[in-house]
Amino acid sequence: MEIDIGGRLKAVRQRRKLSQRELSRRAGVTNATISLIEANRVNPSVGALKRVLDGLPMSLAEFFALELPAPRQAFYGADELLEVGKGKISYRQVGGDLSGRALQILVERYAPGADTGRVPLKHRGEEGGVILKGRLEVTVAGNSRVLGPGDAYYFESQQPHRFRVIGSEPCELISACTPPSF
Template sequence: MEEGFDVGARLRQLRQEKQLSQRELAKRAGVTNSTISLIELNNVSPSVSSLKKILDALPVSISAFFAGDEPNHPSPFYRASELTDIGDGQLSWQLVAARRPDRRMSILHERYPPGADTGEDMLEHDGEEGGVVITGEIEITVNGEVGLLGPGDAYYFDSRLPHRFRNRGDQECVIVSANTPPTFSDGGQELHHA
């Protein structure tokens, strides 16, 4: 997660705003009480899919979770250090303009280390997504069709189709991607990177 962003405190704040106990939030999200407690204490960094399940139970989008105060007239430029990492500790997904009000798309700089996988459960959520591989290789499965993409190769698909991303190679894969809408599918089951 973004350096300096207090995931635990933000989750506790949102849970308390909704007047939910840790136990009730855990029950709604389908996770253990200790998971909520450990995240709020910042003793564990939640995976993107775990955080998504918890936020769906509130309900709060990942965009809203990471949103903070942005100037009324935000700069059109973002330094690398200003990108918000919404990855899970293994995968790095740096979101451009995370705090920009009324953002209508998500642009991400993604890093998949060797062996990284979005998980055996296929992902499905509203919207469309696309990207270009910058370095390395990524195996993408979309609705049963498998493609191995390398530098310069690209993808674009309807995010409602079941999909999965895996780095089966021995070097890091870097992708620049975009998706719309930027809400990370508030009502979806899972999330991989957009």
């Protein structure tokens, strides 16, 4: 397993709220040296890396033992969407762990006759969606509209709202809400 020394150094430096220039000053090396190491354009010798880490200060053992968070996944295959609701309404979420995230994106599928219930939903934030297939009646604060493919909605989620399929065809849409509140 190859270790990303440059990425690790950059993460440690940023955690400590140091600029490249400040770390180079503390370590007694040039700013270009820090920049080249972080960009993985040079592979520092153990002695050079030790000198840079002395500027933090941090030992080689601490540097290599430090657990850094894995980078967030940016792309998802259809089979990687997380099912967060099954039944007459299916919600497939983009991304698993939304902690620290500001946005939730869902692929929603409503079976014919499905609805979110007689009691309107209410929660904090905003939400919006675009209908891909079928017809969906969206009611927001007592106002209803039937939306078809290409139509969209966007409203403040604390307003009472509900969704209901119109017709015998399933309805599919892409929706988003911020903050993640579903």
